Every structure is written in structure tokens, then in C-alpha cells.
């Protein structure tokens with residue numbers, strides 16, 4: 001096996017929340033004890049409902065926010081040991097596609113300028129060369145060079161999202177975090193962008209973390225998947241085996257109601273009963289208030305990730321989780 | 333609510349404290365205080381005596397503490413201009429200033445708020461345009477110029493009112509009128525935009541949809557909600573009066589704090605100047621504190637104790 | 643940001659620029675253009691040196707003397723020349739003051755937003771303190787302690803209202819930093835300085851320019867006020883406020899000595915305010 005490109009150990013992020021100047025502060029654990037390995041050219045999907053800590057995890061991996069505990073290594077170098085000069089090199093090799101495509105582009109600059117900027121701030125080409133590289137990259141995401149002098153508001157949502165992707169990939173990074181890169185798009189446009197991402201991955205030396213709440217999309221884009229619940233990984237494994245045979249009650253609930261994980265339609269068909277309950281995390285299984293299989297042990301003992309089949313699952317009763325009905329599994 | 337008021341009280345004290353400290357630092361930075369206070373003609377003995385009195389021969393920390401102690405006792409030495417206690421000089425001027433600014437403040441609100449309400453309610457009518465035109469013009473005329481214009485009109489041309497001094501109540505008419513005209517312009521403009529904001533809120537539209545009469549909507553729904561921003565406006569208004577007093581009192585030779593301040597600055601009477609700065613600051617701090625407390629009393633979020641981090 | 647809240651101008655459709663402007667706005671624009679021209683050329687277009695005295699023709703009324711269109715003052719100086727020189731002084735000071743103010747305020751707001759923490763608290767605390775006392779009090783204090791020199795005076799009118807820029811800039815930058823584009827630029831490795839200069843500044847320039855048009859007339863008023871009190875521009879230089887103050891003693895015999903400079907102050911500030919309001923409304927309507 002290849003040596004890991006990215007390695008996270010015991011990653012934790014706590015936000016200190018204060019409701020007022022005199023109020024007592026409350027600690028909110030957004031990401032808890034996460035281990036993660038990513039080999040070169042490997043693709044991993046991170047799924048979970050809104051607030052489960054997906055974006056926070058992505059930002060931790062890229063060193064955009066400091067962890068409260070644990071460490072992240074890229075090419076064997078820990079973020080904490082990186083000096084200012086090293087960060088620049090790191091930034092050149094990594095990228096993030098942000099969650100909100102509407103604000104991700106500067107309304108005052110043309111898209112050509114914005115894509116080319118990445119090239120020339122790293123002194124990889126002069127302004128002319130940078131522009132050519134930008135044009136080539138835009139071409140690859142299916143945008144003709146004529147669009148280079150447009151401003152973001154003169155483009156459609158799908159075009160803008162492709163610009164954002166082009167900007168993230170123009171430096172040929174080795175690692176990209178896609179945070180809900182296609183979730184805001186119409187279904188038909190989603191399919192286009194997914195196809196572009198797949199073909200780009202074929203051409204590039206690229207590993208990526210694909211964050212989404214949409215289980216249908218991630219299936220076609222990743223090799224492995226990690227399911228997040230309240231900041232913890234509850235199940236991880238090869239995409240095919242997890243989809244075929246989920247071992248955690250939460251994963252199973254997600255998969256049995258595939259299209260409806262989208263928070264906007266959650267009211268229509270809740271994947272699981274009840275709401276996220278961050279207060280419960282202290283001891284026992286965080287999922288127990290919503291879990292149909294919960295037993296007494298689940299309240300007293302926190303389940304740890306353990307190996308089952310090919311994957312890892314954090315559930316005391318993983319063996320008792322029933323397989324999905326055939327039809328659902330097919331669709332998924 | 334109690335915590336809120338306490339926090340604001342503490343903040344007011346900090347502002348006062350900071351002002352005294354600031355004046356102390358500036359005074360030390362701007363040269364030898366003994367020389368400055370006593371001017372060039374002072375004898376060496378007088379300088380030495382002054383230095384001992386103010387502890388200028390001691391360490392800077394001691395000087396600072398001494399200065400603080402003196403400042404909070406109202407002890408600023410004597411006025412260089414007439415040799416009287418600064419405390420007395422200021423004390424005489426405070427009532428004079430209050431006797432023009434307080435009536436002017438009340439009249440400003442009595443004129444400005446209704447005019448603003450009228451303009452907001454009769455939006456885009458002749459009444460609105462007249463009020464707004466008056467407000468814009470009033471806003472563009474500096475009050476010293478307005479004062480000069482009123483003097484020309486009523487004292488020089490019509491000869492019905494005195495132009496300067498403070499011996500009779502008639503003398504107060506023009507200064508008060510100047511402050512009111514300038515103040516009402518700002519207040520009516522602010523009232524209008526606040527009320528228009530409130531009238532654009534969804535709950536007003538809902539009330540209209542319920543068929544509640546317009547009069548009722550304004551009195552019952554819009555004004556109570558506009559009251560909170562309007563309270564902060566009282567603070568601006570009062571501050572405007574104090575700032576305006578500096579000019580208006582000078583124009584009309586009205587012997588209040590404002591003209592006294594200008595005169596002290598012009599003659600380099602630093603003892604009076606520092607006392608003036610602190611007096612004005614103290615006034616502003618108490619005004620702001622009053623506004624904050626009123627604000628807290630009106631605002632249910634704070635009144636009920638669940639205030640947020642703003 | 644692109645959605646203005648109040649529908650105050652929803653009835654008006656944006657017309658072609660300039661052609662549909664009301665006459666009053668044209669007049670404001672014309673006045674401002676004239677004032678700028680005077681500010682740039684006063685020393686060449688003035689018929690006399692503004693200090694030159696004609697002792698034999700003192701206090702001449704406007705139109706009374708062929709050589710002095712607007713008459714002469716109490717020392718027999720040509721009033722028109724003095725008005726031109728005074729307008730120039732006032733405008734130059736207001737311009738330099740506004741720019742100083744914008745630069746200081748914007749920089750401090752940027753520092754507060756960028757570093758946060760105690761620096762943010764310090765700068766914003768200072769801004770609160772400035773805003774809680776009428777600026778004239780601060781100004782008088784500074785003038786008393788440091789005396790009035792032209793340079794200090796310029797700085798002084800320059801620090802009036804800095805806190806408005808600081809607050810505005812800080813707020814705008816904090817929200818711009820939350821927008822994805824600023825972070826996106828940082829992620830691809832654009833240095834902070836370039837992020838502020840190239841990405842954020844162009845996006846927040848609109849409100850800052852609006853603030854400049856609000857601030858400029860206020861600085862004119864402050865300058866003329868302080869000069870009126872004898873604490874600003876000192877003779878032999880002249881300014882509009884100083885001329886109003888000088889003319890005050892001759893109200894009974896030569897009211898125009900105060901009235902004309904006063905009129906220039908009012909018309910200039912009024913024009914800038916009206917034009918500013920108008921452009922702001924149109925600008926906002928465009929954005930919708």
C-alpha cells in the first residue's frame with residue numbers, strides 16, 4: 001500500500017460558546033477523536049447530517065482552523081510544525097471548494113482573473129502564462145475561454161460552481177476538500193459537474209475528501225466513506241461494502257431513506273426519529289436517543305470503532321443490524 | 333437588568349477615569365506644566381512653589397495619583413485669567429448653560445419628533461417634503477451662522493430682541509431658537525427614517541391586513557417599536573445641545589460653559605480648560621448613562637434579563 | 643448586500659444616467675464644479691491679492707465701486723478676492739481632512755478586524771469614547787494644549803469622525819471575511835495584504851465612498867466653526883468661517899460681509915449633501 005498522503009490522528013475541535021458577556025461559556029465538541037488516512041489519489045466521502053461537523057473536519061484537515069487536540073500530517077509533516085514559508089508550499093498543493101458557491105467568487109473580479117490569480121501569486125507563471133493556464137483549466141471544466149472576462153453575476157449557478165472547481169484545481173493540487181461542491185445545484189447540473197469531477201480525477205494526480213449530505217452523489221465519486229454523527233465517525237469502510245451492508249443503525253437509516261438526507265426535505269421523510277442531541281455526547285452512544293436498537297449498555301459505555309468485515313463500526317450491536325431490503329440497496 | 337445597569341455604570345466610570353488620565357498625559361506631553369500654567373512672566377520662586385503644590389518634583393506615578401485625587405475633588409487650582417478658583421468659575425457657568433440648553437432640548441424634541449412623525453406618516457406628500465427640505469437646510473447651516481443670521485434679523489433689522497448678554501430672559505430667546513432650529517432638523521430626519529423603517533416591518537403589514545385603522549397602527553404598533561431607537565436619539569440630541577452651546581454661547585456672548593471654554597482656550601487658561609474638558613465629559617457620560625438605562629427599561633430583551641452579547 | 647431593505651424608491655425605475663436628473667441636482671452639481679474650479683484656481687482668477695488694502699474705499703457695498711464687484715471689507719480689501727481665497731482654504735482643508743480621516747479610520751478599522759482580540763477592543767473602545775463626546779470638546783482641548791498651527795489644524799479636522807470609518811470598515815471587513823471569496827483567496831495562497839487590497843477593498847468601497855460624501859460637508863462645517871471661534875485658520879490666511887466672524891461686527895452697516903461667506907458655506911454643504919443623497923439612492927436602486 002502507498003504511504004499516506006494525509007494522516008489525521010485523534011483530531012478534535014471544541015468551540016467555546018458564550019451567550020452573553022456575563023454568561024457561562026459552554027464547550028461544544030464539533031469534531032471528536034477522528035482518525036483518518038488518505039493515500040495519494042485516494043478518494044474519501046464524508047457524510048452526515050447538518051451540524052455533524054463535516055465542514056469543521058474539512059477545515060481541520062487543511063489547517064484552516066487549529067485543532068483543540070490531535071494532529072494532521074501532510075506528506076509526513078504535521079501542520080503544527082509548519083513554518084510560515086512551508087504553509088505557502090502546502091497551500092499550493094491543497095485546495096478547498098467551499099460550501100457556499102454563491103459567495104465563493106469575488107463579485108468585483110472577472111472569473112479569468114480569479115482563476116489566474118492562483119497561478120501567479122505562486123509565481124508559477126507570469127500574468128500572460130497564468131491567463132493561459134486559467135483558460136486551459138476552464139476548458140477542462142467545460143467553460144470556453146470566451147467566458148473568462150465575465151463577472152460572476154453574469155454566469156449561471158452551474159457555471160459558477162465549475163469556475164470554483166477550476167480555481168481549486170488550476171495548481172494541480174494533490175489534495176482537495178470538496179465541501180458540498182454540488183449540493184446547491186439543480187439535479188441535472190449536478191450530474192454534469194459530477195461527470196466533470198470524475199474525468200478530471202482520471203487525468204490528475206489528485207486525492208480528495210468529498211463532503212456531502214447526499215448519499216446518491218457520493219457513491220459515484222469516492223472509494224471509501226466515513227459516516228459522521230455528532231463529530232464522531234460511526235462507520236467507515238469501502239464504499240461498496242458499506243452501501244451493500246451497513247453495520248451501524250445510523251448508516252442504515254440514512255441508506256434506507258437515501259434521497260431525503262437533504263436537510264431541506266427532512267420534514268417530509270425523517271431518516272431517523274428525533275433531532276441531533278449534542279448534550280448526550282458525554283457518556284454512552286450519542287445516537288442512543290434516536291436508535292431503534294438501543295440497550296442499557298448503550299447509555300453506560302461509549303462504543304468504540306471496531307473492525308467488522310472490511311470496515312469499522314462504532315456500535316455495540318453492529319452484528320444485529322439487519323441488511324437493507326434488496327430494493328433499497330440496489331437503488332443506493 | 334441590574335447587571336446591565338451596573339455594567340454601564342462601570343463603563344461610565346471608566347470613561348471618566350480615562351479622560352482624566354488622558355488630560356494628565358497630554359498636559360505632561362505638551363511641555364512643562366508649571367511654565368504653561370503660570371506663563372513666561374512667572375518668577376522662579378512662583379514656579380518652585382507651583383511645582384511643590386502640584387507635586388511636580390515627585391515621581392510621575394505619584395504625580396498621577398495626586399492629579400487623580402485633585403481632579404475627583406474638583407480641585408483644579410485657580411484660573412489664570414482672574415485668579416479665582418476654577419471650581420467657582422465653572423460652577424457659575426453651569427446654570428447659565430443649563431438655562432439655554434435644557435429649554436432648547438425640550439423644544440427641539442417637541443418640534444422635531446412630531447414633525448418627523450408627520451413626515452413619515454404622510455410620506456411623499458407636501459408635508460413630508462416641506463419637513464425634509466427644512467431638515468436638510470437646517471442640517472447644512474452651521475449654528476454659528478444661524479446665530480449671526482438671527483442677530484441680524486431680530487436685533488439689527490427688526491430691533492425686537494437683544495443680540496448679546498444674559499441680563500434678561502429675552503436674552504435667552506435667540507440662543508435657544510438657534511439651538512432648536514439646528515437640533516430639530518436632525519431630530520425630525522432621524523424620527524422620520526426610524527418610523528419609516530418600523531412601518532415597513534412585516535407585523536405592520538399584518539396589522540394592516542387585519543383591517544386595523546391606520547391611526548391605531550401608528551399609535552399602538554409603530555410608535556412603541558420606534559421608541560427604542562428614538563431613545564438613543566435623545567442622547568444625540570442632548571450631545572448636540574452641549575456641542576452647539578460652544579458656538580451659540582460665543583455668538584450671543586452668553587456666559588455659559590461653552591463660551592467660557594472657548595475663551596479659556598483662546599487665552600491659554602489651561603486650568604480652566606482641563607476642568608472644562610472634564611465637565612463636558614461628565615455631562616456626556618451622565619447623558620449616555622441615562623439613555624442606556626432608559627433603553628434598558630424599554631427593551632424587553634434586557635428588561636427580562638436575557639440580554640445578548642451585543 | 644444586494645438587497646436593500648426599505649422599498650423607499652421602489653416606485654422609481656432607474657432611468658438612463660444623468661438625463662432624467664432633476665434640475666436641483668444639476669444645480670448642485672454645477673455649484674460643486676464651480677467650487678472645485680475656484681478651489682483649484684483662486685490665486686489666478688482673483689482680481690486682487692486678498693490682503694491688498696484700499697484704505698480710501700472701505701466697506702463699499704457690492705456693485706457700488708466699479709473695481710470691486712462685491713465691494714470691500716472694513717480694511718478696504720476686495721471682498722470677491724477674499725471670498726475666492728477663503729473658499730479655496732476651506733475646500734483644501736476639508737479635502738485633506740476628509741482624506742486623512744478616511745485613511746486613519748479605514749486603517750484602524752482594518753487592524754481591528756484583522757487582529758481582533760485586545761487590539762480590536764482598544765480601537766473600538768476608543769471609537770466609542772470619541773463618539774460619546776461632542777467632537778468640538780476634543781478639538782478645543784487639543785487646540786488649548788498644543789496651540790493652533792495649520793498642520794495641527796488639518797490633522798485635527800482629519801480625526802473628527804474617524805470612528806465612523808473605523809466602525810464601518812471593521813463591520814464590512816468582518817462580513818467580507820465571512821464571504822467565501824476572501825477565504826477562497828487565502829486558501830489558494832494569496833497573501834493577506836493582497837486579499838485586503840485586491841479582493842475586499844473593491845467590494846467595500848461603495849459604502850466607504852458614501853461615508854466620504856457624508857463626512858465632507860461636516861468637515862467644512864467643523865473647519866468654518868473652529869475658524870469662526872478664532873481657533874482655526876489664523877490671519878493673514880483666511881477662511882469662510884473667519885470671514886463670517888470678522889463681518890459680525892459690521893452687521894448693521896455691511897451685513898453682506900458675513901452673509902456672503904455664510905451663503906457659500908451653506909450652498910456648498912447643501913449641494914454635496916443633496917447630491918450625495920441622490921447618488922446613494924440611485925446607486926442602491928441599481929444594486930437591487
Ligand SMILES: Nc1ncnc2c1ncn2[C@@H]1O[C@H](COP(=O)(O)OP(=O)(O)OP(=O)(O)O)[C@@H](O)[C@H]1O
Pocket residue numbers: 015016028029030048049050051052053054055056057099213
Ligand atoms: N466558528 C464556529 N463557532 C462556533 N461553533 C461552530 C463554528 N463552526 C461550526 N460550529 C458548530 O460546530 C458544529 C459542526 O459544524 P459544521 O459546519 O462542521 O457542520 P456541517 O456538518 O458542515 O453542517 P452543514 O451540513 O450544515 O454544513 C455545528 O454545531 C456548528 O454550530
Ligand code: SF4
Pocket residue numbers: 248249250285286287288289291292293294295298303314315316317318
Ligand atoms: S451503540 Fe447502541 S445506541 Fe449506539 S448505535 Fe449501537 S445500538 Fe444504537
Ligand SMILES: [Mg+2]
Pocket residue numbers: 054055056099179
Ligand atoms: Mg458544512
